[in-house]
Amino acid sequence: MAANxxxxxxxxxxxxxxxxxxxxxxVFKEQNFKNISADATDDNLVQLSDAVExxxxxxxxxxxxxxTFIVLIKAIMNHKFCGKQ
Numbered sequence: 001m002a003a004n005x006x007x008x009x010x011x012x013x014x015x016x017x018x019x020x021x022x023x024x025x026x027v028f029k030e031q032n033f034k035n036i037s038a039d040a041t042d043d044n045l046v047q048l049s050d051a052v053e054x055x056x057x058x059x060x061x062x063x064x065x066x067x068t069f070i071v072l073i074k075a076i077m078n079h080k081f082c083g084k085q
Contacts, residue, residue: 009066009068012033014064
């Protein structure tokens with residue numbers, strides 16, 4: 001049985017420090033960017049975070065790349081697409 005994965009969602013999460021609390025702990029905020037191109041390289045993501053950093057006037061501390069895939073099993077794909085129920 002063969003399987004193939006297909007990218008269904010590409011999300012970038014940019015975390016940045018917005019200040020500190022009364023106890024001296026750093027306070028962070030996170031911004032999500034959806035519908036990022038599947039072809040985007042890690043360098044492209046850093047460029048995006050640099051642009052966000054300039055717009056927000058805060059320093060970016062973390063960039064997270066979250067990708068969601070669906071795994072298709074060939075036997076199931078053939079069954080569904082051949083009109084068999």
